Amino acid sequence: MFQDTSSLAAMAEALSQSPDYRVLRRLMARLPFTPSSDQETKTAVILDTETTGLDAQRNEIIELGMVKFDYTPNGNIVGVRDTFSAFNEPIDPIPADITDLTGISDELVAGHRIDAVAVEKFVDDAVLIIAHHSQFDRGFAERYWPVFAQKAWACSATEIEWRKYGFEGAKLGYLLHGAGYFHQAHRAVDDCNALLEILAFELPTIGRPARPAAGERAEENGSRVGGAIAVRAQKSPQNPRLSMERRQRRKTQELVRRRLRSRPRRRNRVSENGDLPARRRAANAEADRFHAVLGKGLRTGCDTSRSNRSAVRSAAAEINARR
Incomplete structure (x- = not known):
């Protein structure tokens, strides 16, 4: 019976309707969509890096993941435009604890280099770069690719008041579980897809997603982008x-x-x-x-x-x- 996916889906749906059970579904990446010319949208990129350590000036990137998506002026996510995923072979061997955490080994990244031209082309039309704990990812991204120093950045971990909306913390895996999914953590593009679903998740306390729900604070500051994560973007320096x-x-x-x-x-x-x-x-x-x-x-x-x-x-x- 467990080979019948339709039966499993029906069972999961039945369980999810009961207050005595919570169902977690495997996160599946969204398929790219074709933008509509009659809808006003803006483009943002969710970025995540896997690295050999915490020092943005001494450690190295071993994986870069990005998801480009369109959103409306009020912050609703319309769809995914494209994804980017690439490995990078570091100069020094990957520490054993990093391999244990991410599953990325020296053999997996051997001979790989991240194409700088491809990275710049991918983010060229993005008005906003979003990362979960962007202070970490931004340091690495700007060191490797100067184009990121010219972009507005926002942090989904610190610039949305998750506790206000019923979450006890801002850890990515915890938020994703709250949205009803599980995923392969600590892999760059998988974490990007996870964050996308978190930002699209309808908050049960107010019945709308995280971006527009927190957008009231952004609107007070004159932002038309929507979402609390837009506040920092309005203050990003214009002169790198x-x-x-x-x-x-x-x-x-x-x-x-x-x-x-x-x-x-x-x-x-x-x-x-x-x-x-x-x-x-x-x-x-x-x-x-x-x-x-x-x-x-x-x-x-x-x-x-x-x-x-x-x-x-x-x-x-x-x-x-x-x-």
């Missing part, structure tokens, strides 16, 4: 060069604060008065002096390689010599 310079300065400030905390206590008039804003201004001023010595600042804004640490120590010695 300026954005990089700001990140460089923030990273230099962070290195200065670490240096100030690690060196022997040497109080001055600013620190003695206990004025925290003043101390921060003093630390930022020292960071500016670092930039003056280092020229253009840190090479990538997040590089903590040995050569950069050496440059910082040299700069610190020169600053101390000037005092």
Whole structure:
């Protein structure tokens, strides 16, 4: 009897109607659709990466997955345009714990490279890049493909108030189970398809999907895109060069604060008065002096390689010599 898929579907449907059971269905990727010319839509891309570690400047991407979809001005998902999935062979061997987590081995990615031209072409018409915990994926994506620095980004994990809509957390697998599905986690394109269904899921508390349900906050900020994830997109920098310079300065400030905390206590008039804003201004001023010595600042804004640490120590010695 279990070979009859129609019988299984009927049983699952019957169980789902009972308050005593919950049914999870295997997530199936949506088939691409043909956009209609008479419907106003915008295009977004859901992106996910699998990597050899958490450091966006030192670790490497081993898999990139993307799903391109169209949505209406009020945030309703219309359909999937295309999908992208590719492996990348890293320079260093994939750590054993990463293979255990993702199932991606050195043998699986051997000889594979992600085509940069294909990536740029895929995201060219997208007005928004969405990732679950975008702070992680964005760092890797912008390092590998500069086109992502020119795109607006949004985070589906932090910019939608999932607890407000009856979920106890924002973990991807947990949200997907709430939508009634299960999937192969920690594989890039599968996670993208999972996030698409989560964003299309009709929230039981209000009877509509996550994007338009959270869109009230976006509308208050003048957004016509719809959805809470559009809020951050409206604030994304228009000048990627300026954005990089700001990140460089923030990273230099962070290195200065670490240096100030690690060196022997040497109080001055600013620190003695206990004025925290003043101390921060003093630390930022020292960071500016670092930039003056280092020229253009840190090479990538997040590089903590040995050569950069050496440059910082040299700069610190020169600053101390000037005092």
